[in-house]
Amino acid sequence: MLIVKKFGGTSVADKERILHVAGICAEEYNKGNDVVIVLSAMGKQTDVLLTQAEEINPDAPKREIDMLLTTGEQISVALMAMALESMGVPAISFHAFQAGIYTTRAYGNARIQRIDTARMEEALVQRKVIIVAGFQGINEEGDYTTLGRGGSDTTAVALAAVLRADICEIYTDVDGVYTADPRLVPSAVKLKEITYDEMLELASLGAGVLHNRSVEMAKRFGVELVVKSSFQDAEGTRVCDRAVKKENMFTLEDGILRAAQSLEGTAMEEMLVSGVTADKNTARIQLKGIKETTREIYRIFKKLSEQHISADSVLMSPNSDSTTDISFTVPRDQLKETAEVLTRYGEDSSSYLEIKIEDNIAKVSAVGAGMMSNPAIAVSMFEALYEEGISIEMIYASELRITVLVSEKDTLKAVRAIHGRLIERQLQ
Amino acid sequence: MLIVKKFGGTSVADKERILHVAGICAEEYNKGNDVVIVLSAMGKQTDVLLTQAEEINPDAPKREIDMLLTTGEQISVALMAMALESMGVPAISFHAFQAGIYTTRAYGNARIQRIDTARMEEALVQRKVIIVAGFQGINEEGDYTTLGRGGSDTTAVALAAVLRADICEIYTDVDGVYTADPRLVPSAVKLKEITYDEMLELASLGAGVLHNRSVEMAKRFGVELVVKSSFQDAEGTRVCDRAVKKENMFTLEDGILRAAQSLEGTAMEEMLVSGVTADKNTARIQLKGIKETTREIYRIFKKLSEQHISADSVLMSPNSDSTTDISFTVPRDQLKETAEVLTRYGEDSSSYLEIKIEDNIAKVSAVGAGMMSNPAIAVSMFEALYEEGISIEMIYASELRITVLVSEKDTLKAVRAIHGRLIERQLQ
Structure with a gap:
């Protein structure tokens, strides 16, 4: 078996942890498996360098x-190569030039274009453990690029894809994907499995366990991911392409979401709602009185995307005077750029009247397959919020999630209320 | 003018110093010169990593x-590229892969074989300051190599040679080459000029200002070197190919070394003895009773050289029974390997009888052109040692230096005595 194992900065923060990780990998190697390790920088090293x-x-x-x-x-x-060698395991480290990871030009936010696997394959034939520097690539100018925060996950999945690995294990400081952040919701439950699509929603909504692009790539290339802990020997969460039909499995009884069929042993795997997330790095933008709707919207989002600003939860509401209002969210740390883009665009085209920005809000989402087909979920969710006296600023729903914008101060209360209603009651 | 400037670790130890060095280079660039900078790792970073x-x-x-x-x-x-850019100077940093510095395979002690200058030349045409990582290269396997301690000097000289730089400036924490280590001998004087050969002797004898191989390379390719301080704006010492005829310029009068002709304004430049050095990283090896002298000596030194052990100050003394004793020095930190090589060789060939090792000694040398042709110098030197009651364990003399082995405890006293006699009296 060829196994790609990715360890984040916390897992290699010091000598002891490096030796611990080397131990995990040596054990895998000694079972007769081929092992490719992808590493992030040690601990807070990246932040130290940025400072x-x-x-x-x-x-x-x-x-x-x-x-x-x-x-x-x-x-x-x-250092990891040295640690493995000290355990008698032949190992070789590669940076992006040596691993042949070619990316687009964009410094700080490059995308992998191709990987020249020749050198890695040669090392695998020699039964060496390969240790690849995550997060980095080289562009056609022969310069280093980086893949953006969390890019080491992407490196791991890309290597798993091109090397046709049997599995790609992402080791983190948590032991899997939970139905909510266990630090916020102590009753959160670890998922045994989750689909790529659900994981994508969780990632993009701030669950932070996996880098969004890595999940997209895993889905595209059918790479089986496992999220597990580098500190405990627990089973972790499997991210894969699962097609369990879940519609109409739940009903609303007495205001409580219940399984239509009895939840059997596989209950966890077939749970409708996979997780509840909160993302405070969000701001809401409202543009009012847009005239030539389709053309303008296309242009506005094109401008935003050119600046790598990812707008989410887009809602449109037509007005009686045939203009349209648009509302969407952007990451709060991109608010300044967003405002600049919109102001410049507004000046150039004088096509909308008013920009309204709210940044004291948070995005709280319930994620799961088939959310839209189960109106009971939305009802249950809003009811939970209502009972807690939390007012909903905006609702956005897709097949995979229901997102509400709430006041930032209500974030934790909202997550707990929704988690209690949608997940804990399923398990009771 | 194309100028290569090399700065050591102390010169880039922190933010302030990096900005200071960037200032020096920006000034050079703004004069209209092309500038190539070679840097070592910051401060003690290399030692931190090794630990x-x-x-x-x-x-x-x-x-x-x-x-x-x-x-x-x-x-x-x-960081240097960032510092220069902050001063409005276009700059680009290169590691060994990008600077195209190809070396032999030997990790930890590689030698530069060729430099592919294409990328650097392109950057120079664009009027960018180039900043090259010193000390490193890549071998034909596409792996990083390092050039050994002080290898950044070699990088600088090699770049100066291939880019046909007009001058190669080595910035250090001292402001030039002194007649002795000023920390040990407060009366030491800074040299305005020194020849490659003298500098080579000083470097190999532990003066430590320039890396030996860098001076060899400078000599071979006629690269003009200047050693100067990165902290003070002083003139520094020029290392070049000078052919001043110095024989018989000095005589011994009343036990004092004196110039035969009056020392004029150029006194410093024409001083016979350029420096006095001490090297405690030395051990003396004596091999007694070697039979087939020439063949054995060849074999022994071949074995040592295969292990990268550099024997110095080799002396042979024939015995009456037609065997020969050999004595030589090796760096003390290579004593263990040396003893291993010799023991193994002795066992294999059973060709010599006795190995004697002394490691509580130091090598003290007077360096200057034409030492052998001026017996007065040697006499003066031995006399100075005798007057201080320092006993000489061994004497080695070449055209460029006279080296004595003394007991380690006498090192400083010996340096001061010799410096006082050979250099200070010339200047009186």
Whole structure:
């Protein structure tokens, strides 16, 4: 079996943890498996380097930022190779030049285009454990690029895809994907399985266990992912392409969401709602009185996407004067750029009248397959919020999730209320 | 003018110093010169990384050590590029893959074989300041190598040679080459000029200002070197190919070395003895009773050289029974390997009888052109030692230096005595 194992910064933060991770990988290797390890930078190293850069030049060229940051993973992989060798396991470390990870040009936010596996395959034939620096690539100019925060997950999935690995294990400081953040909701439950699509929604909604792009890539190439803990030997959560038909499995009885059929042993796997997430890094934008709706919307979102601003939860409401209002959310840390783009666009086209920005809000979502087909879920969710006296600023629903915008101060209360109603009651 | 400037770890140890160095380089660039900067790792970064490696695996593969260490210089060059950009100077950093510095395979002690200058030349045409990671190269397997301690000097000289730089400036924490270590001999004087050969002797004898191989390379390719301070704006010492005829310029009068002709304004430049050095990293090996002298000596030194052990100050003394004794020095930190090589060789060939090792000694040398042709110098030197009651264990003399082995405890006293006699009296 060929297994790709990815470990984040916390898992390789110091000597002890590096040796611990090496132990996990040596055990896998000694079972006769081929092992490819992908590592992030140690602990907070990336932040330390960014601070150094910031102090020298707050507006440093992105090329040089990437040149700086890529050292972090290179240190991790070299030390890991040494740790494995100390255990008698032949190992070799590769940075992006050596692993042949070619990306787009975009420094700081590059995308993998192709991977030249020649050197890695040669090392695998020699029965060496390969340790690849995550998060980094090289572009056609022969410069380092980085894949954006959490990019090591993407590296791992991409390597699993091109090397046709049997499984890609993402080790984190939590032991799997939970129905809610266990620090916020102590009653949260670990999922045994989740689909790519549900995981994508969880990731994009701030659940933070897996990098969004890595899940997309895993889905596209059919890479089986497992999220597990590098600290405990627990089973973890499997992310795969599961097609269990779940519609109409639940009904609303006495205001409580219940399974239409009795939940059997597989209850956890067939749970309708996979998780409840909160994302405070969000701001709501409302644009009022847009005239030529379709054309304008196309243009506005094109402008935003050119600036790598990801708008989410887009809602449109037509007005009686044949203009349209649009409302959407953007990550709060992109609010400044968003406002600039919109103001500039407004000046150029003078096509909408009013921009309203709210940034004291949070996005709370319930994620699961077939949400739209089960109106009972939405009803149950709104009822839970109502009972807690939480007012809903906006609702967005898709097949995979129902998102509400609430006041930021209500975030935790909302997550707990929804989790209690939609998940805990299913398990009772 | 194309100028290569090399800065050591102390010169880029923190934000302030990086900005200071960037200032020096920006000034040079703004004069209209092309500037190539070579940097070492920041401060003690290399030692920090080595300690990390040592803790994880005391016997780590050398390939991985180099993979680890090369991050140090990469951090320096990225930060320097940011610093220059903050001053409005276009800059680009390169690691060994990007600078095209190809070396031999030997991890930890590689030699530069060729440099592919295409990318650097392109950047120079674009009027960018180039910042190259010193100390590192890549071998034909596509792996990082390092050039050994002080290898950044070699990188700088090699770049100056291939890019046909007009001058190669080595910035250090001292402001030039002194006639002795000013910390040991307060009366030491800074040299305005020194020849490659004299510098080579000083470097190999532990003066430590320039890396030996860098001087050899500078000599071979006629690269003009200047050693100067990155902290003070002083003139520094020029290392070049000077052919001033110095024989018989000095005589011994009343036990004092004196110039035969009056020392004029150029006194410093024409001083016979350029420096006095001490090297405690030395051990003396004596092999007694070697039979087939020439063949055996060839074989012994071949074995040592295969282990990269550099024997110095080799003396032979024939015995009456037609055997020969050999005595030589090796760096004390290579004593263990040396003893192993010799013991193994002795067992295999049973060709010599006795190995004697002394490691509580130091090598003290007077360096200057034409030493052998001026017996007065040797006499003066031995006399100075005699007057201080220092006994000489061994004498080795070449055209460029006279070296004595003294007891380690006498090192400082010997340096001061010799410096006082050979240099200070010339200047009186």
